[in-house]
Amino acid sequence: MSLGTKNRQTQTAAQCREHLREVHKDKLVLVNEYIAELEGTGKTLDITLWSQFTDSKDVKADTFARLDAHFENWLNPA
Secondary structure, three states: OOHHHHHHHHHHHHHHHHHHHHHOHHHHHHHHHHHHHHHOOHHHOOHHHHHHHOOOOOOHHHHHHHHHHHHHHHHOOO
16 A cells, blocks of 8 residues: 555544544544544554545545434434
8 A cells, every 4th residue: 555545544534533523522422432433443443444434536525424424323323
């Protein structure tokens, strides 16, 4: 995997985490739990899982909308 790809994955993960923490400030404990559950911790950490919210056009508004929908579904499963 190239350095550019790793940097992009790291940047995407950071942007998604930051978005969730900013938009859902009132649910910060749950946001942190969601983040840990999504990407794992320690040796199981996998930031590439954030790419499931992106698309080939890399439109941040669309990415964040998909991320928010997934988070809301995680909070309130049907």
